[in-house]
Amino acid sequence: MKKLKVIFMGTPLFSVPILKSLIENTEVILVVTSPDAYVGRKKILTPCPVKELTLKENIPVYSPANIKKDYQEIIDKKPDIIITCAYGQIIPKELIEFPRLGCINIHASLLPKYRGGAPIHHAILNNEKETGITIMYMDEGMDSGDIISKQSVKIEETDNLETLSNKLSLLGREMIIKELPLIINHKNNREKQNPDEVTYAPIIKREHEKIDFNKTARQIFNLVRALSPDPLAYFIIDDIDYKVVECNIVESKGKIGMIINVDKNSFTIMTSDKGIRITKIKPKGKNIMKVSDYFNGYNKNNFINKEVI
Numbered sequence: 001m002k003k004l005k006v007i008f009m010g011t012p013l014f015s016v017p018i019l020k021s022l023i024e025n026t027e028v029i030l031v032v033t034s035p036d037a038y039v040g041r042k043k044i045l046t047p048c049p050v051k052e053l054t055l056k057e058n059i060p061v062y063s064p065a066n067i068k069k070d071y072q073e074i075i076d077k078k079p080d081i082i083i084t085c086a087y088g089q090i091i092p093k094e095l096i097e098f099p100r101l102g103c104i105n106i107h108a109s110l111l112p113k114y115r116g117g118a119p120i121h122h123a124i125l126n127n128e129k130e131t132g133i134t135i136m137y138m139d140e141g142m143d144s145g146d147i148i149s150k151q152s153v154k155i156e157e158t159d160n161l162e163t164l165s166n167k168l169s170l171l172g173r174e175m176i177i178k179e180l181p182l183i184i185n186h187k188n189n190r191e192k193q194n195p196d197e198v199t200y201a202p203i204i205k206r207e208h209e210k211i212d213f214n215k216t217a218r219q220i221f222n223l224v225r226a227l228s229p230d231p232l233a234y235f236i237i238d239d240i241d242y243k244v245v246e247c248n249i250v251e252s253k254g255k256i257g258m259i260i261n262v263d264k265n266s267f268t269i270m271t272s273d274k275g276i277r278i279t280k281i282k283p284k285g286k287n288i289m290k291v292s293d294y295f296n297g298y299n300k301n302n303f304i305n306k307e308v309i
Contacts, residue, residue, distance in 0.1 A: 032061075115201065124226035137190070224245075247278045
């Protein structure tokens with residue numbers, strides 16, 4: 001397998017353990033990733049995590065702005081196989097059909113559920129008890145190709161976007177190394193997806209991040225988990241945005257959208273059925289902090305009976 005010529009396509013931190021394992025076990029001849037992006041308040045031009053690893057490993061890297069138009073450099077490398085994981089662009093047919101062993105995708109859901117760009121977010125949002133990794137052949141559709149293998153993991157009550165992503169990334173790393181010898185020898189499974197079971201997981205947008213306290217406490221709790229540690233769900237008090245980092249559900253009564261309880265370590269906001277007790281926040285313009293630390297410099301009595309929007 002060391003002589004297998006692989007082109008890897010990926011962008012975020014999720015893809016890094018998978019790329020590391022491919023570098024150790026195959027011949028990665030090129031890494032295709034997103035162009036550098038401006039990051040943070042100071043808008044510093046920054047390479048993505050996959051590119052950072054690629055440069056450390058002295059592997060050629062290619063970052064086309066539009067892969068549908070600029071793919072000849074990939075074809076010129078004559079890979080045996082292309083492996084993608086959270087790349088971020090739709091791969092053109094010419095690339096999908098070019099490698100002799102095909103174009104393989106590592107997707108963070110149990111397909112055909114949660115096709116699309118935010119499968120981990122939506123699994124948490126929808127209160128799923130499990131999710132997983134699917135390794136699949138790519139076709140021209142969105143995550144619609146034939147399934148090679150899939151494996152599930154339990155979603156714990158304590159999981160958020162970060163912890164669940166880490167578990168799935170490590171699982172994907174194990175699965176692709178296990179499947180590659182079978183793919184090379186044409187002994188892998190190949191199963192069509194059931195179109196009746198298809199669901200989608202579109203990218204989370206800014207308007208989805210704002211908490212609606214007319215929803216249930218469970219829905220809000222899941223939203224906070226699904227967006228933590230980034231970009232974080234938020235609400236507004238007195239024209240100040242507060243992002244929620246940690247919270248839990250408590251039995252409460254009161255008017256929906258009101259702060260119904262304040263103590264030195266937390267404050268509780270009423271939802272349509274129970275309370276959301278918030279213990280860690282990121283006030284606008286400040287770092288993430290415990291509510292207890294925030295109250296050291298802010299009179300907590302100002303929060304009592306405040307309306308949240």
